[in-house]
Amino acid sequence: MTSPDPRELRAQGLDAQDPLAAFRERFVIDDPELIYLDGNSLGRLPRASRALADKLIEEQWGARLIRGWEEGWMFSPERIGAKIAALIGAQPDEVILADATSINLFKLVVAALRYQPGRSTLLTDNLNFPSDLYVLESAIKLLDAGHQLKVLPSPDGIHGPVDEIQAQLDERVALLTLSHTTFKSSYTYDLAALTAAAHAAGALVLWDLSHSAGAVPIELNAADVDLAVGCTYKYLCGGPGAPAFLYVRRDLQERLESPLQGWMGRADMFAFDLQYAAHAGIRRFLTGTPAVLSLAMIEPGVDLLLEAGIDALRAKSIAQTEFLIEAWEGSLRDLGFALHSPREPAWRGSHISLGHPKALGIDQALIHAMKVIPDFRAPDNIRLGIAPLYTRFSDLHETLSRLEKIIRDDLHAEYRQTTPTVT
Amino acid sequence: MTSPDPRELRAQGLDAQDPLAAFRERFVIDDPELIYLDGNSLGRLPRASRALADKLIEEQWGARLIRGWEEGWMFSPERIGAKIAALIGAQPDEVILADATSINLFKLVVAALRYQPGRSTLLTDNLNFPSDLYVLESAIKLLDAGHQLKVLPSPDGIHGPVDEIQAQLDERVALLTLSHTTFKSSYTYDLAALTAAAHAAGALVLWDLSHSAGAVPIELNAADVDLAVGCTYKYLCGGPGAPAFLYVRRDLQERLESPLQGWMGRADMFAFDLQYAAHAGIRRFLTGTPAVLSLAMIEPGVDLLLEAGIDALRAKSIAQTEFLIEAWEGSLRDLGFALHSPREPAWRGSHISLGHPKALGIDQALIHAMKVIPDFRAPDNIRLGIAPLYTRFSDLHETLSRLEKIIRDDLHAEYRQTTPTVT
Numbered sequence: 001m002t003s004p005d006p007r008e009l010r011a012q013g014l015d016a017q018d019p020l021a022a023f024r025e026r027f028v029i030d031d032p033e034l035i036y037l038d039g040n041s042l043g044r045l046p047r048a049s050r051a052l053a054d055k056l057i058e059e060q061w062g063a064r065l066i067r068g069w070e071e072g073w074m075f076s077p078e079r080i081g082a083k084i085a086a087l088i089g090a091q092p093d094e095v096i097l098a099d100a101t102s103i104n105l106f107k108l109v110v111a112a113l114r115y116q117p118g119r120s121t122l123l124t125d126n127l128n129f130p131s132d133l134y135v136l137e138s139a140i141k142l143l144d145a146g147h148q149l150k151v152l153p154s155p156d157g158i159h160g161p162v163d164e165i166q167a168q169l170d171e172r173v174a175l176l177t178l179s180h181t182t183f184k185s186s187y188t189y190d191l192a193a194l195t196a197a198a199h200a201a202g203a204l205v206l207w208d209l210s211h212s213a214g215a216v217p218i219e220l221n222a223a224d225v226d227l228a229v230g231c232t233y234k235y236l237c238g239g240p241g242a243p244a245f246l247y248v249r250r251d252l253q254e255r256l257e258s259p260l261q262g263w264m265g266r267a268d269m270f271a272f273d274l275q276y277a278a279h280a281g282i283r284r285f286l287t288g289t290p291a292v293l294s295l296a297m298i299e300p301g302v303d304l305l306l307e308a309g310i311d312a313l314r315a316k317s318i319a320q321t322e323f324l325i326e327a328w329e330g331s332l333r334d335l336g337f338a339l340h341s342p343r344e345p346a347w348r349g350s351h352i353s354l355g356h357p358k359a360l361g362i363d364q365a366l367i368h369a370m371k372v373i374p375d376f377r378a379p380d381n382i383r384l385g386i387a388p389l390y391t392r393f394s395d396l397h398e399t400l401s402r403l404e405k406i407i408r409d410d411l412h413a414e415y416r417q418t419t420p421t422v423t
Numbered sequence: 424m425t426s427p428d429p430r431e432l433r434a435q436g437l438d439a440q441d442p443l444a445a446f447r448e449r450f451v452i453d454d455p456e457l458i459y460l461d462g463n464s465l466g467r468l469p470r471a472s473r474a475l476a477d478k479l480i481e482e483q484w485g486a487r488l489i490r491g492w493e494e495g496w497m498f499s500p501e502r503i504g505a506k507i508a509a510l511i512g513a514q515p516d517e518v519i520l521a522d523a524t525s526i527n528l529f530k531l532v533v534a535a536l537r538y539q540p541g542r543s544t545l546l547t548d549n550l551n552f553p554s555d556l557y558v559l560e561s562a563i564k565l566l567d568a569g570h571q572l573k574v575l576p577s578p579d580g581i582h583g584p585v586d587e588i589q590a591q592l593d594e595r596v597a598l599l600t601l602s603h604t605t606f607k608s609s610y611t612y613d614l615a616a617l618t619a620a621a622h623a624a625g626a627l628v629l630w631d632l633s634h635s636a637g638a639v640p641i642e643l644n645a646a647d648v649d650l651a652v653g654c655t656y657k658y659l660c661g662g663p664g665a666p667a668f669l670y671v672r673r674d675l676q677e678r679l680e681s682p683l684q685g686w687m688g689r690a691d692m693f694a695f696d697l698q699y700a701a702h703a704g705i706r707r708f709l710t711g712t713p714a715v716l717s718l719a720m721i722e723p724g725v726d727l728l729l730e731a732g733i734d735a736l737r738a739k740s741i742a743q744t745e746f747l748i749e750a751w752e753g754s755l756r757d758l759g760f761a762l763h764s765p766r767e768p769a770w771r772g773s774h775i776s777l778g779h780p781k782a783l784g785i786d787q788a789l790i791h792a793m794k795v796i797p798d799f800r801a802p803d804n805i806r807l808g809i810a811p812l813y814t815r816f817s818d819l820h821e822t823l824s825r826l827e828k829i830i831r832d833d834l835h836a837e838y839r840q841t842t843p844t845v846t
Contacts, residue, residue, distance in 0.1 A: 030486035038489045045485040053480050053716075061662055062468040063453035066461045066796060073663055100711025102685040103526060110565070126697060131686035131711070134699040138684040142533070142565055151697065233712070239484055240496055240715035261561040262525040263554035272801055274549060274574065276557040288523025288554070289656070291717035292663035293476075373489060378695055 007327065007400070011393035014323070020308055020316050024390045027237075035372040035395045039387030040211060040351045043237030048300035056296050073292045077243075077264075078283065080295070083302045084236070084245050087310060088209060088228070089219035094247050096282045097232070097295055101210055101244040102135050103260070104229045105177075107285055108246060109139045111256040112175045112204045112227060113147060119174035119203070120145075125152045125161055127182035132208055136177070147174070158185040158340055159347070165194065169201040176203050180218065181211035181349030184377050186321075186341040188216060188349045192223035199224065210234060213245075214305045215350035215388075217314055226252055235350065235387060237301025242294045246285055253281050262287030304389055316388035317350040323393060324352050324384060327400045335407040340381055351385040353377070361412030362403070369411055370402040430750065430823070434816035437746070443731055443739050447813045450660075458795040458818045462810025463634060463774045466660030471723035479719050496715045500666075500687075501706065503718070506725045507659070507668050510733060511632060511651070512642035517670050519705045520655070520718055524633060524667040525558050526683070527652045528600075530708055531669060532562045534679040535598045535627045535650060536570060542597035542626070543568075548575045548584055550605035555631055559600070570597070581608040581763055582770065588617065592624035599626050603641065604634035604772030607800050609744075609764040611639060611772045615646035622647065633657060636668075637728045638773035638811075640737055649675055658773065658810060660724025665717045669708055676704050685710030727812055739811035740773040746816060747775050747807060750823045758830040763804055774808040776800070784835030785826070792834055793825040 015021060028045040036044065060068040072079075082092035098104055113122070122136055133151065140147040150168060152161045160182065169176065176198040181188040191207060198205045206227040212218060214235030220228060228247040232238035248256060261276045263269050264286035268277075278284040305313065321341075328339055332354065340353035356362055359380035366372040366382075375383045384399065385391075406412050438444060451468040459467065483491040495502075505515035521527055536545070545559055556574065563570040573591060575584040583605065592599065599621040604611040614630060621628045629650040635641060637658030643651060651670040655661035671679060684699045686692050687709035691700075701707035728736065744764075751762055755777065763776035779785055782803040789795040789805075798806045807822065808814075829835050 028481070028485040036488055042484075042489045042491075044488065045480065050480055050485070053476055057468065057473055057476050057662075058451070061465075062451040062473070065459055065467065066465045066798065068465075068663060099522065099526065100685070100713075102711035103522065103683065106683055129686075130689075130695045130697050133697050134684040134686065134689065137699055138682055142682050144567075231712070239480075240491060241712040241718070242716075243714055244711070259561055259565050260526065260529055261557040262523070263552075263557065266553075266557065270801065272553045274553050274556050276560055288525035288667070289654070289664040290523075291666055291714035293665075293720060294714035294717040295664070297716060375489065378693065 008394070008397050011323070011397035014319065014393040018316065018393070020312055020388055023304060023308055024392065026304055027390050033371055035399055037372065037374045037384045037386070037391070037395070037399060039391065040234050040383065040385030041375050042233055042240055043235060043301060043387060044390055045239070046237055046300040046304055048303070049237070049239065049297050052297060052300055056293055068292070076292070076296055077286060077290055080299050080302065081245055081282070083299065083306065084213070085247070087302065087305055088213055088247065089221050090247055091221065091250060093282055094250055095245055096285060097243050097245050097298065098286050098290065099243060101208070101229050101231045102131055104244050104246040105132060105135045105208065106139060107258045107260050108206055108227045108229060108248070109136060109175065109177065110143065110259040112206065113139060113143055115256055116174035116204060119172055120147050121173045122147060122149045123152065123165060123168055123173050123176045123203070124149070125154060125165070125178060127154050127160060127185065127187060128179045129183055129208065129210070132177070132179070158187060159342060160187050160189050162189070162194070166197055169197055169203060171202060173198070173201055173203040175206060177206040177208070179208045179211060181216060183211050184340070184381055185353055186348040186351050188212060188347055191218065191225065195223045195225050212349055215313065215317055217310045220247060225249065232298045236298060236305065238298035239294060242298050243290060248282060248285060253284070258285050258287070260287040264288060264290070308389060313388045317386050318345045320386040320388065320391060320393065320396060321345065321348060321350065321352050323396050324400070328354065331404060332400070335404065350388070351383050353381040353383050355380045356382065358412050361415040362406055364415035365406045365412045366402065368415065370406065372399050372402055431817070431820050434746070434820035437742065437816040441739065441816070443735055443811055446727060446731055447815065449727055450813050456794055458822055460795065460797045460807045460809070460814070460818070460822060462814065463657050463806065463808030464798050465656055465663055466658060466724060466810060467813055468662070469660055469723040469727055471726070472660070472662065472720050475720060475723055479716055491715070499715070499719055500709060500713055503722050503725065504668055504705070506722065506729060507636070508670070510725065510728055511636055511670065512644050513670055514644065514673060516704055517673055518668055519708060520666050520668050520721065521709050521713065522666060524631070524652050524654045525554055527667050527669040528555060528558045528631070529562060530681050530683050531629055531650045531652060531671070532559060532598065532600065533566065533682040535629065536562060536566055538679055539597035539627060542595055543570050544596045545570060545572045546575065546588060546591055546596050546599045547572070547601060548577060548588070550577050550583060550608060550610060551602045552606055552631065552633070555600070555602070581610060582765060583610050583612050585612070585617070589620055592620055592626060594625060596621070596624055596626040598629060600629040600631070602631045602634060604639060606634050607763070607804055608776055609771040609774050611635060611770055614641065614648070618646045618648050635772055638736065638740055640733050643670060648672065655721045659721060659728065661721035662717060665721050666713060671705060671708060676707070681708050681710070683710045687711060687713065731812060736811045740809050741768045743809040743811065743814060743816065743819060744768065744771060744773065744775050746819050747823070751777065754827060755823070758827065773811070774806050776804040776806050778803045779805065781835050784838040785829055787838035788829045788835045789825065791838065793829065795822050795825055
């Protein structure tokens with residue numbers, strides 16, 4: 001008889017005390033053997049979403065047909081947006097669902113640059129989503145007004161270049177835009193402090209909340225944030241590619257102009273006037289007809305997060321990333337893993353990245369031989385994502401044991417040539 | 424015993440001979456009493472889509488989780504796009520699903536204007552979707568390069584201003600963009616003739632196919648069309664707000680640049696390079712992550728249209744709009760209705776519009792007292808839409824009888840103050 005593994009016992013104890021443990025049953029868990037640590041890329045399917053899908057398809061599209069528009073579809077973007085607002089510290093009329101994150105970012109960046117005609121610098125960092133940088137490039141190219149994009153480098157590839165950002169904030173900066181939690185290292189900015197610093201220099205601030213919404217407490221109003229965007233398919237569990245959200249502080253809404261004028265953002269859209277006139281408030285940032293099925297499916301995941309409460313989610317998330325990092329300090333470091341996330345809980349979001357010279361093979365061995373789904377970010381980051389609504393401490397213990405086994409038994413060797421999992 | 428109504432007998436005979444009659448059973452028809460003549464706004468739910476939804480949600484999102492991306496989601500935009508290509512006379516690699524129609528239009532209009540730097544005129548008409556005009560205004564404002572939008576007026580509010588368009592096509596025109604079938608009157612342009620005329624003047628052409636795809640034969644390649652966009656929730660039965668499609672002729676794809684650079688359109692997107700580089704071919708016109716559930720649901724409707732064949736669909740559509748117009752000539756005209764669609768079948772799409780001084784009240788009486796769903800377009804158009812996959816001649820006869828009854832019994836009076844149905 002082997003003596004019990006102390007880490008396993010600790011995980012069991014933490015699961016037994018977990019005040020959020022019951023939320024796991026609110027999700028469809030098809031295969032109880034599978035350990036899913038990629039809720040930061042695609043959140044699991046809430047049971048309520050499965051039921052909602054039947055209603056949307058059979059009762060609404062199938063039976064109510066076009067009448068579905070007046071029975072709820074038309075105002076779903078602001079109704080569900082208001083729930084997301086509650087999750088990120090905004091007023092109900094400051095958040096709306098629309099399009100994809102990149103497109104919302106484009107709308108708000110162009111609007112912000114036009115609003116600050118005397119300023120020519122866009123400030124960001126190289127930890128931001130590359131997709132966000134592509135959008136910033138697009139906006140600059142299209143405006144063709146001499147804007148300059150400054151992509152400040154992280155000092156170590158893990159932490160944000162906070163000092164450099166502060167130093168660059170001057171009267172030339174039109175917009176500071178950053179990922180609140182960065183997608184590779186999980187580094188999480190002090191949103192309030194940097195917003196205040198940008199405002200002190202007269203710049204606007206736009207936060208991409210894709211990797212923090214639903215995982216990290218966010219107080220947009222308290223920090224006086226100007227603009228934000230975020231995606232709904234990660235911690236919000238909205239389903240693959242579900243429409244994104246955008247936030248515009250109330251007093252800015254009617255001072256900004258969307259560069260993508262569409263009929264959903266028009267005042268009195270059914271008048272079918274040939275001239276555009278923007279709708280009052282946040283709705284002016286809508287463009288075309290929303291993908292109703294994908295959009296409506298966002299609601300159940302948001303409801304679960306609101307029910308759990310962001311403080312409880314954050315407390316569990318920190319406990320779980322700490323659990324992983326302590327195990328890294330205890331064993332994984334000696335097996336060649338590097339910690340590619342901040343050691344200090346306040347500076348990270350809800351995932352950790354582990355580097356390793358054989359990272360891609362290890363990632364593939366986890367997936368194909370070990371029934372663990374992490375994800376991989378080039379060149380050598382294995383991301384382990386915590387979704388506190390359904391991740392258990394025992395899942396983390398199991399993952400760690402399997403990682404240790406992969407290295408000890410050299411199980412990653414046969415996967416070296418595999419292309420990374422698309423995530 | 425009353426003698427049988429000859430129009431009813433004729434409708435029954437036509438339904439009995441209808442080679443497409445069996446397709447109606449391929450749709451979910453919740454209420455057999457309800458007559459649905461709004462398939463040109465939101466197509467009915469195919470039975471196969473209901474089954475697909477279970478698979479997408481339960482098996483793919485629920486069980487395969489993030490692995491769904493590599494098992495099909497990533498390439499759904501071009502795979503389903505290729506099927507739509509077959510419906511509109513294009514090569515499989517010339518059509519892709521993305522975003523909303525307005526956003527696709529923005530991408531292609533901006534790309535076309537930048538490609539024609541020496542030309543400053545955008546030509547369209549006042550029968551085009553107002554939403555398309557809003558996008559044209561957006562593009563001009565954003566480029567800020569002195570472009571001029573000419574909105575040529577229809578001579579009678581029904582027919583396209585063909586002579587005027589021909590007269591205006593000169594070396595100043597960068598782009599001619601029109602709805603192939605116009606949304607109010609159903610007027611349908613000669614796509615090949617106007618494309619040739621625009622090309623003769625050195626202009627590019629962009630057709631909005633939202634009201635013709637799946638209803639009217641379209642040969643984009645044969646006509647050498649440059650660019651097109653279209654929606655999928657009307658005749659294609661893709662579901663409410665389902666993502667739109669865009670077409671770029673193959674030889675133009677790598678000469679045009681999307682103004683909305685996004686990670687889905689990048690070459691080697693998982694390299695996460697900070698610099699954008701466009702993907703080869705049509706994929707460069709993608710931007711952000713697509714709404715997978717809404718997008719995948721487009722396929723069954725397209726399959727049904729391909730199985731039925733566009734020529735058979737068009738033949739039935741013409742027979743059905745003729746049936747309506749003959750009844751207008753026989754009785755509705757005398758009851759105060761005006762025909763707001765072309766009398767000649769070649770010049771109309773798959774709906775007809777009837778005007779009436781009491782049109783709004785009549786529309787509402789049809790919906791609320793008569794179990795018929797048409798739609799209404801300001802100021803006075805009752806649109807009766809034919810979806811040949813599921814509309815029966817007997818539905819049309821019934822609708823006509825109910826319209827006659829509404830006028831004779833003055834049933835519209837109590838609905839005069841109602842706001843129009845949102846569609």
